[in-house]
Amino acid sequence: MVMEQAKLHSVTPHLVCEGAADALAFYIKAFNAREIMRLPGKEGRLMHASIQIGDSVVMLADDFPEYGGLGPKALKGSPVTLHLSVADVDAAYAQALAAGAQSRMEPADMFWGDRYAQVTDPFGHHWSLATHIRDVSQEEMQAAMQQPMPPCE
Numbered sequence: 001m002v003m004e005q006a007k008l009h010s011v012t013p014h015l016v017c018e019g020a021a022d023a024l025a026f027y028i029k030a031f032n033a034r035e036i037m038r039l040p041g042k043e044g045r046l047m048h049a050s051i052q053i054g055d056s057v058v059m060l061a062d063d064f065p066e067y068g069g070l071g072p073k074a075l076k077g078s079p080v081t082l083h084l085s086v087a088d089v090d091a092a093y094a095q096a097l098a099a100g101a102q103s104r105m106e107p108a109d110m111f112w113g114d115r116y117a118q119v120t121d122p123f124g125h126h127w128s129l130a131t132h133i134r135d136v137s138q139e140e141m142q143a144a145m146q147q148p149m150p151p152c153e
Helices: 020-031 089-099 138-144
Strands: 014-017 034-040 046-053 056-062 081-085 102-109 114-120 126-132
Touching: 014 020, 020 034, 020 046, 020 056, 020 089, 089 102, 089 114, 089 126
Parallel strands: 014 056, 081 126
Antiparallel strands: 034 046, 046 056, 102 114, 114 126
């Protein structure tokens, strides 16, 4: 069997998850991902998988602490946020929550010209969701940055 070869961009996230097979199912439901391939390993863990979200590929694997592969749950959080450009941020936010994500920031119009929200998936990865709604000059952004932003939960 020949596996489908996905078109990779210059940077492709490779997520480590506790329960990567469940993460695949979540991303399909939450972000309309399409599974490209998966390579199950020993002990039921997922060695590697690829999904496509929009025009981008995201790679996944299970935690492999014996090789230094730890996900956000084992690390007690993640400093990384994956940014997802969507056609309708309010609908994407609602879909992610319905699939099991937790809200970090409800959709709001932001000073940089996007309608923007944030969620955390059940595996500890942070996602920002954005729809561009207007072009903003750097000067306008600089002035608007002086105003308080909505808090993350």
